[in-house]
Amino acid sequence: MVHTFKCLDRFFAIDVESGSVFEIDELTKELIDCDNSPLDISKGVFSVYSQEEIKEAREEVKSLIERNVLFSPEPEHNPPVYSGVVKALCLNISHNCSLRCEYCFADGGSYSGERMNMSKEVALKAIDFLVARSGSRRNLEVDFFGGEPLLNMDVVKETVKYARSIEGRHGKNFRFTITTNAYELSDEDIEFFNKEMYNVVLSIDGRKDVHNRVRKTAGGQDSFDKIVENALRFRKSRGDKQYYIRGTFTSFNKDFATDALYLNDLGFDQISLEPVVLPQSHRLAISEQDVPQLVEQYEILAKEYIERRKTEKWFNFFHFMIDVSGGPCESKRLVGCGAGNEYLAISPDGKIYPCHQFDGKPDYVIGNVLTGEFDDRLPKIFASANLTTKPECMKCWAKYYCSGGCSANSVNYCGDIHKPYTITCSLMKKRVECAIAIKAIEAAQQEK
Numbered sequence: 001m002v003h004t005f006k007c008l009d010r011f012f013a014i015d016v017e018s019g020s021v022f023e024i025d026e027l028t029k030e031l032i033d034c035d036n037s038p039l040d041i042s043k044g045v046f047s048v049y050s051q052e053e054i055k056e057a058r059e060e061v062k063s064l065i066e067r068n069v070l071f072s073p074e075p076e077h078n079p080p081v082y083s084g085v086v087k088a089l090c091l092n093i094s095h096n097c098s099l100r101c102e103y104c105f106a107d108g109g110s111y112s113g114e115r116m117n118m119s120k121e122v123a124l125k126a127i128d129f130l131v132a133r134s135g136s137r138r139n140l141e142v143d144f145f146g147g148e149p150l151l152n153m154d155v156v157k158e159t160v161k162y163a164r165s166i167e168g169r170h171g172k173n174f175r176f177t178i179t180t181n182a183y184e185l186s187d188e189d190i191e192f193f194n195k196e197m198y199n200v201v202l203s204i205d206g207r208k209d210v211h212n213r214v215r216k217t218a219g220g221q222d223s224f225d226k227i228v229e230n231a232l233r234f235r236k237s238r239g240d241k242q243y244y245i246r247g248t249f250t251s252f253n254k255d256f257a258t259d260a261l262y263l264n265d266l267g268f269d270q271i272s273l274e275p276v277v278l279p280q281s282h283r284l285a286i287s288e289q290d291v292p293q294l295v296e297q298y299e300i301l302a303k304e305y306i307e308r309r310k311t312e313k314w315f316n317f318f319h320f321m322i323d324v325s326g327g328p329c330e331s332k333r334l335v336g337c338g339a340g341n342e343y344l345a346i347s348p349d350g351k352i353y354p355c356h357q358f359d360g361k362p363d364y365v366i367g368n369v370l371t372g373e374f375d376d377r378l379p380k381i382f383a384s385a386n387l388t389t390k391p392e393c394m395k396c397w398a399k400y401y402c403s404g405g406c407s408a409n410s411v412n413y414c415g416d417i418h419k420p421y422t423i424t425c426s427l428m429k430k431r432v433e434c435a436i437a438i439k440a441i442e443a444a445q446q447e448k
Helices: 026-034 044-048 051-066 120-133 149-170 187-196 208-214 224-238 256-266 288-308 330-335 377-384 407-414 422-447
Strands: 002-007 010-015 021-024 088-092 139-145 173-180 197-203 244-249 270-275 343-346 351-353
Touching: 002 026, 002 422, 010 026, 010 422, 021 026, 021 422, 026 051, 088 120, 120 139, 120 149, 120 343, 139 149, 149 173, 149 187, 187 197, 187 224, 197 224, 208 224, 244 256, 256 270, 256 288, 270 422, 288 422
Parallel strands: 088 139, 088 343, 139 173, 173 197, 197 244, 244 270
Antiparallel strands: 002 010, 010 021, 343 351
16 A cells, blocks of 8 residues: 655655555656556546656656555454453543643543542552563653642652652662643742653643633633743753643644644643544534644644744644654554553542543443452453554555554544544545654755
């Protein structure tokens, strides 16, 4: 399978199975799209080229095919086998939040249940659970999530302290991430984050009016000014350690490229903006009709992105960061994030879920860290939901970049873990195209 496309006024070809990426001209693109079928050189793009030029281009395409870097055959994949090894946990450290974001999948942090914080007992049991089920794996990931983790920082600190105290004994290395709205971020919190957190994710949606429209406080007040003040103070102290600003775009800000650039103008250099995923009946939901405009926004952003990265306004945009020369191994490309299998979530009452987006759904309870219960039937189902069991995904040129997409989205919006959520698919494909075009253009600029 070969995918050809035009992006940022350049033409490219991706050989799906080999992973080869080529920058090509329009003639070569048309030849590849014809897949070596007979050509009518009097029509379309071919009419502006001489027979000699067409012959030369065809020979080049033929050579790439013979070298197995174009139209390379699909290998026989070995489906991943369920091992029972857990590599990462998401601790929903608080089922409460200082904000009431209109699009929140967690219903204002409560996950449609009781507002509560995770106890120290549950948190430490979760760490023990991860160690016990991690096998020989050394590096373990723990994400503090919510709700809002700042509402339960004492337990966050106790959890980190405990994990650090046992990692040497068990031959483990913990890497912590925390996701926060930064509304109540103190200097003490910042100091702790800089010392212990491998990565810090702060939520800001973009322009002031965009953010305030959907991210109100629990009391109904605007949150933008206080959050940005805190986030900038954190950014100044963070140095070169990992962090990023994560925003969400909705039907209210389909011009999200403007929001990404605005965040950069504020002083942030690590930025991500994600499409909201909501039922189509919700007023903030993105529809299929919105996709063409959103696709255009990625290209608008990509053009400015290239220019800014030559200046003091250099920044990374999460979805444009792609490794075209290496990337994940085959098994990782087949399974993606590992939710429900290698990655699990723990609720404040100790229940184990496939990931944080399943928290509160009774049908997806795997066990409980307090009681020691663990039913591997669901993890085995999630482990089996890889590319090889997703027929629609296996036909897609972008399959090795997204690995079949988000299982939660598949379940919530398609009713089947094996079916991709098509809106996300369309946007993912455009992100990949833009990322490849950016890589090619920046590489060419460096050679000059």
